[in-house]
Amino acid sequence: SAVISQKPSRDICQRGTSLTIQCQVDSQVTMMFWYRQQPGQSLTLIATANQGSEATYESGFVIDKFPISRPNLTFSTLTVSNMSPEDSSIYLCSVEGGTGAANEQFFGPGTRLTVL
Amino acid sequence: AQKVTQAQTEISVVEKEDVTLDCVYETRDTTYYLFWYKQPPSGELVFLIRRNSFDEQNEISGRYSWNFQKSTSSFNFTITASQVVDSAVYFCALSELHTGKLIFGQGTTLQVKP
Numbered sequence: 449s450a451v452i453s454q455k456p457s458r459d460i461c462q463r464g465t466s467l468t469i470q471c472q473v474d475s476q477v478t479m480m481f482w483y484r485q486q487p488g489q490s491l492t493l494i495a496t497a498n499q500g501s502e503a504t505y506e507s508g509f510v511i512d513k514f515p516i517s518r519p520n521l522t523f524s525t526l527t528v529s530n531m532s533p534e535d536s537s538i539y540l541c542s543v544e545g546g547t548g549a550a551n552e553q554f555f556g557p558g559t560r561l562t563v564l
Numbered sequence: 565a566q567k568v569t570q571a572q573t574e575i576s577v578v579e580k581e582d583v584t585l586d587c588v589y590e591t592r593d594t595t596y597y598l599f600w601y602k603q604p605p606s607g608e609l610v611f612l613i614r615r616n617s618f619d620e621q622n623e624i625s626g627r628y629s630w631n632f633q634k635s636t637s638s639f640n641f642t643i644t645a646s647q648v649v650d651s652a653v654y655f656c657a658l659s660e661l662h663t664g665k666l667i668f669g670q671g672t673t674l675q676v677k678p
Contacts, residue, residue: 449611479664490655490668491609538607544664553599553659553666555609 450475450543452556460562461531468527469559471541476521479544482514485558486537497524497541531563566591568658570669577646578677585641585672587656593617597659598639599666600630604652615639646676 451474461467471480480497494514495503503516518524528535538558567590577583589598600612613623615632623630627644643650656669 481665483666490670491666492668493665496663496665540609542609542666552611552614553664554611555601557608560607 449552450477450554452541452543452554454539454541454556454559456559457557458560458562460564462564463532465531466527466529467531467561468525469539469541471524471526471556473522473543477543478521480518480524481542481544481553482516482524482526483540483542483555484537485540491540494526494539497526528561531561533563536561536563566593566658566660566667568656568667568669570654570656570672572672573670574673574675576675576677579648580645582642582644583646583674583676585643585654585656585674587639587641587669589637589639589656589658591637591658593661595661597661598632599657599659600639600641601655601657602652603655603671609655612641643674646674648676648678650674651676 453472455470482494483491484494485491493506494509495505495516497503497516497518499518499521513529515527538560540555540558542553542555544553569588596617598615602610602612613630620632620634629642631640653671653673655671657666659666
């Protein structure tokens with residue numbers, strides 16, 4: 449299985465500011481994803497982070513609000529821009545595969561964001 | 565459209581009872597993957613199982629077992645002799661084969677009381 453780390457693990461931010469979340473994987477992976485889990489809710493896919501090209505966003509999510517970078521096969525960042533209290537959520541990155549594990553999906557520990 | 569339904573929002577059992585968590589899915593794909601994840605109070609998402617659509621064999625792993633019924637589009641999860649440490653939110657998910665995206669159910673909160 450792939451080992452995934454995220455930074456920061458949690459943060460408390462002020463309204464109107466931005467936060468960048470990092471996701472690091474211990475092996476090269478093709479597919480990386482960013483999910484959001486609002487309090488008491490299920491997980492919703494924000495976007496697929498594509499290496500070397502723009503991320504693919506799901507309906508309801510836009511690049512201006514959630515810019516994503518994927519400079520290589522082991523790293524990605526998600527920025528939550530111009531935050532409001534409604535952005536308070538757990539943000540999780542996930543990867544598909546890793547060594548010999550196609551279509552298995554593993555999640556990072558999550559970043560717990562609170563916006564005041 | 566693809567959809568996963570976990571009709572049970574919350575289940576409460578007493579330790580050592582068996583409990584089954586239901587999952588029903590909808591998809592037009594002929595090839596797909598189904599997953600179960602556990603999310604304990606600490607928040608991390610723990611992978612439990614992946615099943616591909618061509619493999620309808622039931623699977624057992626210790627106290628956990630999974631029943632995949634393609635005819636009813638169900639992928640139910642049973643915990644035998646439940647323990648307090650099983651208390652968590654359990655998510656069923658469906659994967660789009662070619663995109664890898666996961667569609668999650670609403671989750672079932674399981675509380676196991678001592």
